[in-house]
Amino acid sequence: MYPIPRHALSPYHRIAFESPSNMAPATRICLAATALPFRHLTRIQTCRRAIHAAASNPAKVAPVYGTGPPPPPPQPTEEDYNRQLYLAKRKRQAQLLREAGIVRSAGDAKSGSDSPGLKRRFWRDVTVKEVNGAYEIHLDTRPLRHPTDKTIIRLPLSKPVLAHALATEWDQLSSALDGTRQHMIPLTSLVCRALDIAADDAKNSSSATTEAAPIRQSIVTTVMRYMDTDSLLCWAPEVDQSDPNAVAGSLNDEGYSLRDMQEEAFRRVVAPLTANLWPGISIVPVLDGHSILPRSQEPGTREVVQGWVLGLSSWELAGLERATLAGKSLLAAARLVAEWSEEQQEERGGNAFSSEVAARAVSTEVDWQISRWGEVEDTHDVDRVDLRRQLGAAVLVVAGVRGE
Incomplete structure (x- = not known):
């Protein structure tokens, strides 16, 4: 009898054919050891138990409330009564102070109140x-x-x-x-600055040194730095005339570009300086076109300007410093001082270089941007007024009536 091939057996007969009784002893032991756990897993029974051993307490849907009258309200103690009196007194005092503040703010600033706590200033006139x-x-x-x-x-x-x-x-x-x-008090601070310069000059003149006084020398050093970054000497690039779109987008309503306005402001301020105040020198723009590094002035220009600044009086030097720092322009400040100085009053004509003209000259680029993009409220308007206030204070300090 020939043995039946393994692939011809059904799964049931194949398992019976490969039962442990038909296998070798070593093989039978290994298979029995591996098959034993799987055989018992099907007979494992699981039990359920509660997490806690206490009896369940179902919720009461309709709890029982008391049917008697409510308890009496709490009675205030003596401590609470005193605190209420204190709070009421403080409220009355705060109300009186508010009413006094309203009356004081509505009154005149020069009111002659005898109370030191309510007096707003110690002088009347x-x-x-x-x-x-x-x-x-x-x-x-x-x-x-x-x-x-x-x-x-x-x-x-x-x-x-x-x-x-x-x-x-x-x-x-x-x-x-x-x-x-x-x-x-910008004018008071400027006057005190001029008095400090005069006192320092008088103190230095008594010594044997020939150098300038410390305050005067520091002012000269500060203002001369603006010769390299003056607002009137930094120009925008020229408009490319070959590009119609660039030409149309770079002109204002009057048909002028920013470069044209900067050149006009430069000529109006610098031409009288090089003709009358500093004759023989030439002042050139430090940033022209697409240049990044500032260009130096011609030899001798800085020496002439520095010598003129050193020779100013204490009042003129204080006004020059204030105008230079306010407008970021030494040239505009020098023109303002030379125009309104006591020594130059006879040469001043009808078209005086006023603080308004100086403010417009040093604000050419800002005004150009405002005309194109609009004004930032509480920024541009405040800066505009402050600039004119500072330049006006410089004019008042420099100006005078000669012969009185």
Whole structure:
């Protein structure tokens, strides 16, 4: 009898054919060991038990409430009663203070209240008096003093406009605290700067040194730095005339480009300087076109300008410093000082170089951007007013009436 092939057996007969009884002893032991766990897994029974041993407590759908009257409300103690009185008193005091503040703010700043706590400033009237050949500003009977050395501020008789402008500045203050804020008294700070320069020059003249006084030398060093970055010497690139789109997009409503306006401002400011104030020198733009590095002035130009700055009086030097820092332009500040100086008043014609003209000259690029993209509220308008205030203060300090 021939054996039946393995592939001809059914799965049931194949398992029976390969049962352990038909296998070798070693093979039978291994298969029995591996098949035993699988054979018992089907007979494992699982049991269920609760996580806790306590009895279940079902929710009460309709709990039972008491049917009697509610408990009496809590009675205030003596401590609570005293605290309520204290809070009521504090509320009345706060209301009185608010009413007093409303009345005080609605009243005149010059009210002569006798109460030190409600008085807004210690002076009523501001007057200009001529004392020993100089003008003094008096707050009632107290003369205005220098905030640093406490000396009386005395202005020369050739500057009556400056004296009355200084008095007006202090008359507009609403409190004594405003007198300690530099942004509230720009003219006073500028006058004190001029007095400091004069005192430092007098102190240095008594010594044997030939060098300039420290304050004067520091001002000269500061303003001469603007010869390399002057607002009037930095020009935009020229418009490419071969590109119609570039030409149309770079012109304003009047048909001028930014480069044209910058060149016009430069000629209006610099031409009188090179013709009258600094004859024989040539001033060129430091940034022209697409250049990145500033170009130096011709030899001798800086020396001439620096010598002129060193020879200014204390009032003119203080005005030059303020105008230069405000407009970022030494040339515009020099033109403003030369135009309004006491020594140059006879040469000033009808078209004076005023603070308004100087402000427009140094703000050419800003005005151009505003005309194209609009004005940023509380930024451009504030900067415009502050620039004119600073340049106007410089004009008042420099100007004077000669012969009085």
